[in-house]
Amino acid sequence: MRRTRGRVVDVDTLEDFDRRLAAGVHSLSGWRLRALDLTARSDALRSVDVAGSLFLGCRLTLADESSVRARGAVVFPELPGIPIDTYRTALYTPADLYGDDDYADSLDARTYAWSKRETSQDAALAKSLHDHTIDVALSNWVAGRRLVGVMGGHAVVRGSREYADGVELGQHLSQRLTVATGGGPGAMEAVNLGGYLANRGADAREQALSTLAAVPGFSPSIAAWADAASAVRCEFPDGGDSLGIPTWHYGHEPPNLFASAVAKYFRNAQREAILLEVCQAGIVFLPGSGGTVQEVFQDACENFYADESSVAPMILVGRAYWTEQYPVWPLLTALAAGRPMEHHVHLVDTVQEAAMLASGGV
Template sequence: MRCSIVRELDRLDDFLQQKGQLHCAVVQGLDFNGVEIDWQRLDCQGAVFLGCHFPAEVTAEFLAAKGALVFPKIPGLPYETYRNRLYSRAELMEGWTPLHDRSKDKIIYDHFVARGKGRPDILESLAQRLHDHAIDDALQDLLEGRVEEGGKKKVIGIMGGHSTARDDEYYKKVVRLARDLSKEGYFIASGGGPGTMEAANLGAWLKDVDDQGLEEVFAILAKAPRYTDEGYMEAAQDVLDLYPHGGSSLAVPTWFYGHEPTNLFSAHIAKYFSNSIREDGLLAIADQGVIFAPGSAGTTQEIFMDATQNHYVTFDEISPMIFLGVKRYTEETMLYPCIQNLSEGRKYAEYLLCTDEVAEAVQFIKDHPPIR
């Protein structure tokens, strides 16, 4: 049976509120053990169960006879294929100590590498695609305002070099920029790794911290400026101990680059196996604009991907492209004049800015809402 309207049920309270009427509902990642449910009276015609856990007496055959489709859990995996939420910092870091990294993040990465990384077998590749599909779905729940207060998110993407040190001038600029944009009600999204990505999530976390407080944070982080330095994670934890409550932001990392640590300053982590889905998706959700701090080949690729989305109005809107780093983008790489030439005669030509000034970048975004 084909359903014209599909209801998504990924919280137990929402499931119970249906009072047994599950016609054309998709039930994702719920554990029904210990929950009092009259399974005989359920209307399951057209319902789909994704990776749910049932009492022993509720079999797939029983549900299929009632008209449901059951996608079972794939055994032997260190990750959930049908998870109904994004990751948190605490979940990924569970098991980590300064002496031994047995975190969930590392265990999944080791499994990913052992199963072929970019060339997994057919069952593993299916499991990874199901996982990334679930992350896509959970990400939409967040961005559309169903996870936390504040309504639909106004997303600003911040891109830049993963190797940018914590004591670098542009690291500090990105922290201030993300902080000031968060104050203005924008939602910061980064690639979730170290360098500029960490600076973006850190700035959002510190949205209520003044300039003096930022300098104190920079001094703490300067003790281990690069992610390869001893004490790198501990310095980040020292900042969290100093400011245990912060602003919300999004990290979108990938296990493809799992040797780089996921930064600790994002409230929500959409971690993918597929790097291509992750990169294109991160740019796609940044509906209010993208800021490009100095970076290397990866940042250059993201610049042209974003320009392509604006050039062809891929997602039915045009949004700002801000190049943070005048020397980098006008002299060293010539990327800014290149994009200017590409945009000639098109509307997004008015949505380009190259600057070194945090305040100018913030004002430009405020003055240039997306053209839908």
């Protein structure tokens, strides 16, 4: 049985529902029942007080639905024509999103197509409800883990030095922390691959890099790009944990297959804020362009107004990159001067230095 904060009780299986009622429960106040087929539980539903309960995507007989509504329950029905489970109770895995079919027929691709096509009120409601359930599932997954975020360019290609650096960084960080990325291709995939290979050595890393280099990017074929990643997963099964937080807002960029847990959102702004929020051990910024620069200053804004106990480290990798190509560092240090964040922003040259700094902050 599982209880969340206060009087909120999540019930996600019929077995849990039956067990709780058999234990003598008389009131469902504060219960959130999700995706349950309750059509054979009429007697049970009528034997308890349902005021203050929430039925999310549950199947009820028409009579039972009318009854629980009349007695104070709130019922959100399953919305038709929607490819995703609006009331899912866990984060996605790569297998959930990709399945066994061609990528064009995968849940990920079908959901992206639906999200671009559907603009109805039902679709907007479904997206909001889905993102809320991902929030809940992510909170559960993060509990007991200490996360460090890594952000960087989506255009980094397999086979490049930058990609190899990302994998090495992910491996080093994962020895003491759980890595989290934006969950997409490029530097994000590299770091999640490092997390996946956390318990393996340099030889495994080099073998994985060699396999992936045959398909440098997801264009022109997402299927070929994903197949190369699947080959690495088959060669090195039982990989380590890491988190990806992608978005269908950028659905043309597929999620990578190396994050063990995927918190995929519809709303990008929500996803960006959540990624910063869950990374209590700070953020490492690899070279990137517009999106990464935005993320640097979004994180800087959070730290600018934080007290000393709430500041999360910021580590920028690449002195020349962040002082010359994109001179973010001078402005960042000017913002930090005299603030609690001043001693928590760092500029380094190598991923090894970044990993030492981030891990030393545990």
